[in-house]
Amino acid sequence: MATGRTHRPATRSRGIPEATVARLPLYLRALTALSERSVPTVSSEELAAAAGVNSAKLRKDFSYLGSYGTRGVGYDVEYLVYQISRELGLTQDWPVVIVGIGNLGAALANYGGFASRGFRVAALIDADPEMAGKPVAGIPVQHTDELEKIIDDNGVSIGVIATPAGAAQQVCDRLVAAGVTSILNFAPTVLTVPDGVDVRKVDLSIELQILAFHEQRKAGEEAEAQAGAAMEAEAEAAAAAKAAGKGPDGDVPAVMPA
Amino acid sequence: MATGRTHRPATRSRGIPEATVARLPLYLRALTALSERSVPTVSSEELAAAAGVNSAKLRKDFSYLGSYGTRGVGYDVEYLVYQISRELGLTQDWPVVIVGIGNLGAALANYGGFASRGFRVAALIDADPEMAGKPVAGIPVQHTDELEKIIDDNGVSIGVIATPAGAAQQVCDRLVAAGVTSILNFAPTVLTVPDGVDVRKVDLSIELQILAFHEQRKAGEEAEAQAGAAMEAEAEAAAAAKAAGKGPDGDVPAVMPA
DNA sequence: CCATCTTTGTGCACGCGTTCACAAAGACAT
DNA sequence: ATGTCTTTGTGAACGCGTGCACAAAGATGG
Incomplete structure (x- = not known):
């Protein structure tokens, strides 16, 4: 039983590394843009620049899909768009349900990127009876009671959770029990799912905290450089503790807000 | 000049691996929950389960921060909350601006997780003059013209981009020019930034496509198993192409919708 | 004070992902 | 047909992250 695993580390799915799979959508987006501008071929160097990766x-990555390029020329844009789409499973339609139609859920329902690339919002689901029937993004919201029936009727295998953290695990359990095997989780909680179910999480708060870490480090380095490189690691730590209004070290700090 | 780099691969920031930094917010969340329940200490095993990782x-990860545990007992919850908060730079307040107050921007502005952990929404910015002055989440929206002044007045170093893709790079450039050095990008575009600026991206569409890949693979494996394990990789690919309504192989496919 | 038991902290090995560098392949001009 | 030039595809080396397994550390009970 995997617990909140973001990706499968064990078996490399059909020989395509997970890291490569994660980049394919990026390539696809860049290629689609080229296709719209009717560019016939593109070199690995150009496409890499457009996708923000290095050409090697x-x-x-493409070599895992097969040999789709022509040496001396590059890659055929249209052909590659198709190959990647097929590899990602975007040549078929994926019905998706969004559970939790608050601010975020509504934003997701309105997001154009959904419908445009093989995904179709099959239903919006919310626990609030007041919401039932109200249209959001042109789709009437349905009550949580209908969840199992909706999943079953539409053959939904992908669910998006945009509920408050407290409800996420329960919703997740019901989705899985009803047959959903892939979940995109926006709630700030670790979801526990049975084996064979994929969970990916999107967590605003975590991303911001990672940025804050780097931001602090940049500020620290700058201060260190200004102070004339005399500040040792110990001194820095002490200064930080002091700045936070603490004693020399080792005493219990004020509790962080929830 | 780094192009849309998500994290710095080169220098390991002050010895703490990037992968560890990305997990610290997870631990912090689990610890905060324990703290609220007044749990005094926790073992690595318990905390790991709560955070969805393995205890080793x-x-x-904690060993990179120092030796904060007690053998035979575990970790002091309050103390660890403080140490991680300090390491992540959450003991200080980070003013944040959100640019692009559409559905998503509004949802972000309303998101409680912002204010609660060291982040403060300093301003909401939108290009639409109609929006100017309207309060969203209790904060009046300001026009893009004010961007530089807002950044400067509030000492903002973290910016969130929730604009349409077309406007993202331009907004990014202005943010960076005004002094922002960390950017959280929700727009489906690769952002190009100068060295020293960190960019993290959150991309719904990409996450869904990754899930679709695994979903397709699961479906394929299942079909393979049912068919009696006689289906080879080649046969599988051919079947997929056929299901998509294509000829035997190698001919140019229909273009995907934008 | 000593023995036992729990739990941390870490040395080590392994595997994945990235990057370099180059040979093979094909287009294109002459 | 042949040579040149561009660009792909990949073998090999390297570094990071993960997980195992165990010794060291300290609490706890007698």
């Missing part, structure tokens, strides 16, 4: 990595 | 990894 891109070529290796 | 957690212990190794």
